[in-house]
Amino acid sequence: MARDIIAPTKSNLIKTKERLNVAMEGYDLLEQKREILVMELMHKVEEVKLLERQLNQQVDTAYPALKRMLINVGRERAEKLSQSIHYNFRLNEKKTSIMGIGLLGLEIKLPKLELKYSPVNSYAECDETVMEFFNLLKTITELAAVRTIAWRLARELRKTQRRVNALDKMVIPTSRETIAYIDSVLEERERDSFFTSKLLKKKGVGGRK
Numbered sequence: 107m108a109r110d111i112i113a114p115t116k117s118n119l120i121k122t123k124e125r126l127n128v129a130m131e132g133y134d135l136l137e138q139k140r141e142i143l144v145m146e147l148m149h150k151v152e153e154v155k156l157l158e159r160q161l162n163q164q165v166d167t168a169y170p171a172l173k174r175m176l177i178n179v180g181r182e183r184a185e186k187l188s189q190s191i192h193y194n195f196r197l198n199e200k201k202t203s204i205m206g207i208g209l210l211g212l213e214i215k216l217p218k219l220e221l222k223y224s225p226v227n228s229y230a231e232c233d234e235t236v237m238e239f240f241n242l243l244k245t246i247t248e249l250a251a252v253r254t255i256a257w258r259l260a261r262e263l264r265k266t267q268r269r270v271n272a273l274d275k276m277v278i279p280t281s282r283e284t285i286a287y288i289d290s291v292l293e294e295r296e297r298d299s300f301f302t303s304k305l306l307k308k309k310g311v312g313g314r315k
Contacts, residue, residue, distance in 0.1 A: 109283035114291035122288065126281035133273040140270055143263040146204055150256035157249040164245055168238035175231035187232055193217045195247075202255060209258045214247035216240075 112118045176184055193216075200213035 109280060109287050112284065112288075114288040116292065119285065119288045119292065122281055122284050126278065126285065129273050129277045129281060133270065133278065136266055136270045136273065140263065140266045142204070143259060143266060147256060147259045147263060150252055150259060153252045154249065154256055157245060157252060161242070161245045161249060164238070164242045168235075168242045171231070171235045171238045175229070175235040178231045179229050184232070187229075191236070197247075200251075204259070207262055209255055209262070212247075212251040212254050214251060216244055216247065 110122070112122075179187075195217065196215040198213045198215075199210050202209045
């Protein structure tokens with residue numbers, strides 16, 4: 107493992123130990139964040155799966171209802187009836203916070219279901235088709251909102267994982283190697299200084315004789 111190229115001094119040893127402590131604290135916090143993000147992402151993925159199953163079931167009933175309506179009412183009459191139906195949908199950004207992370211999602215507000223055409227021109231097949239596709243639209247918008255949060259959670263998780271890996275594989279090992287190197291150099295210097303001091307003292311004592 108590589109080490110930092112710095113002078114092996116006591117001040118650099120202190121700085122490197124401080125950097126190692128900060129890196130280890132950061133690693134613990136990021137690891138906790140990563141675990142929470144994983145759990146949140148798994149939860150959102152399960153939501154997506156449930157909504158996708160619900161969507162598939164609604165598609166299987168909505169389009170056959172549309173087909174029955176076109177057969178019984180006729181395409182031209184169905185088109186005229188559809189022109190009297192207008193809904194206003196509101197789509198807004200919604201901020202969700204997870205561990206202090208602001209995640210922008212979608213908030214869709216659907217209007218209340220109303221059968222707005224004249225009762226005189228109403229057909230049971232039309233009512234059924236409108237209700238089926240209204241429910242289908244509601245599920246699609248809910249699915250889009252959950253998928254948006256899931257995608258952004260996954261992106262945040264990748265960023266966090268890269269930071270965890272950088273600390274675990276590079277910063278922390280490099281700091282430890284640097285500390286070990288400086289410690290060994292300082293110890294070697296202390297031994298040299300000790301033996302030199304003893305040698306000088308011995309020579310001094312011998313000279314007095």
